[in-house]
Amino acid sequence: MINTELLIIGGGPAGLAAAIAAGKYGVKAIVVDENPLPGGQLFKQIHKFFGSKEHKAGTRGNIIGQQLLIEVEKVGAQVMLNTRAFGIFDDNIVGIVSGGKSEKVVAKKIILATGASENALAFKGSTLPGVMTAGAAQTFINVHRVLPGRRVIMIGTGNVGLITSYQLMQAGAEVVAVVEAAPNVGGYDVHANKLRRAGVPIYLGHIVIEAFGDSEVCGAVIAPVDEKFQPDLTRSFTIECDTICFAVGLTPRIELAQMAEASTTFIGALGGHLPLHDNRLKIGKNIFAAGDIAGVEEASTAMEEGRLAGVVAAMDLGKLSEDDGNVEIELINERLSKLRSGQFGLKRAVAKLEIIKQYDELLGRINNGEE
Amino acid sequence: MRILNHPILGELKDMETVTIYCDGMEILAIRGEPIAAALLAAGIRTFRKTVKTGEPRGVYCGIGQCNDCIMEVNGVPNVRTCVTLVEEGMIIKTQEGLGKSGGLHD
């Protein structure tokens, strides 16, 4: 059995930032991550981040990842890789599997930073080798330095689809088409323009209806859709490719929050079902959710949320005074609200407030003995 | 295909190689990379055949979530090749259904 003040589940941007923030006040955290490498999805984000100086804007995600790992080491947090938290039980007990053995961790405070998983599509041939998530392609090109294919069709024009398409070209692949069901590009224009300047055709109002090939994908059938997203098969056409990528959104990984009996709500703008949390990211008495599990945004907001949870955990553990902690929290909230501004960010800001509102209402009902 | 030179990440250099075997074929892999990366670099994209219909599958999520890229590794079936790092002399086999060489439950 392992005893710890703070257990952080997930070693991506939110989890590492939480370990650093708590560690600065003397909390020795344990971070568990099921992957062989730390950093979550940061190391495949080789583009420069948006935001301002305090968000490390203009710095590439992989470089931010390196900086986080150095800071984690500095504060003395223990990162356990290849370690899966498989369940949360009563009395703050978390079951982990590591090195072929299972173990109990008893933690005074727990931060869930489990991230999100990529959404899928299903059509004829969508299980053929060569059809993969955009994140998979991004991992192979930017982390493992291997091209998963040479001629790629990207489905989805959110920032993930646009950025991954650009990075596939940087890695030496050709992006032969970007296909988007909606009538307009979902992500930032500046990302879409990188593709347009490279001559990549963006098919708006189109969907892929079939991937074909005997043992691997060799091409796709694409068709325009009407306003109800029904394809017009008479105007379908085929494009040759060896890879098709899905960039159609992410869903928060909430299993552990569910096991911890957090109440959930559905918010489409934040990726789907999520645990309710208060204005300090608490989903229960001793448990927090930070990063994509608390609403899919991007790595910069995930890091800020991780810091917030880390600081509050340090306060709860008595390592940081209420007053000093509140000053920290205010600064973090200011940085968060900057990242959640503008035509893209405001929707997320409103949705995050809705989570807190629902949490407070639920708490009110519980206190009144209604639930 | 390996990305030897990259406009942002620079050149791949000082790589330490290990030899692995996939269905008997010798493959030069790079120490520290997952099995799936070595196989994709060698042009192998079909990693298994499914249980019910025997259709081919390969890499799907690339980060250990979907389990589509499982293969038999050193006699153990259902090994996620996208998160299992290569080791010298590893014997890898295309997995047919639930796998042949080992028990389902290790």
Place this chain on the structure above:
Amino acid sequence: MVKNRYIARINCLQPIPCNPCETSCPFGAIYIGEDITNRPILDLEKCKGCGICVAACPGIAITMAMITGDAKDFVSIPYEYLPLPLVGDTVVLVDTNGVDLGEGLVEKLNRPNKKDPTTLVYVSVDNTITDRAVGIKRKVASIVDVIEVVNRIEIVDPIICRCEEIRESEIIEGIKKGDRTVEAIKRRTRSGMGLCQGKTCNRLIAGIIARESGISVGEQAPSSKRPPVGVISIREMSEE
């Protein structure tokens, strides 16, 4: 009009929370202000054409131009592909939509931020295209082969649960029999009971239930979760 020196041209289109152009400029020539979703304002007098903001912009939305008053002007364009053009090479300039504008001659390469690999390519261009030249065509441009127009397509019952090989028709069958949750479909068909534990298919199934029954994904309860999360062998679980 400023002549005979490079001036930044900012093509920042949307209110994105971002201000590295402002904070990177050593001459204070770019103003965004407290609200970082403001679009940048360039002070032409203060801009020295150093290119530091060009390399700092995460959107690759800044280029530079030098108007000479002669037939040839100059543009400076960030380029993040390989192979990099070399001095003396002829390159094709493109507009913001990737349309070819004609050729230019590479005069110089520069990396304003020595710690970052974004390279600026300085090109002499015909003065008729100076205003529109914001990109350099990749050496290997994307080519679309629309190989055939087809009418033969039938929508075929696709696999929804990749692990257990459950097809859409089986899910719809369950909905017809009254299933209204991912959980109920799981119990009927085994969808989501494979190695990935529904990470890939749950969302798809919720979408099919919504489409077939009219109960939106948000109104459906998320599928229940019990330990273990993910695949753990019996041996791992039993060894302590």
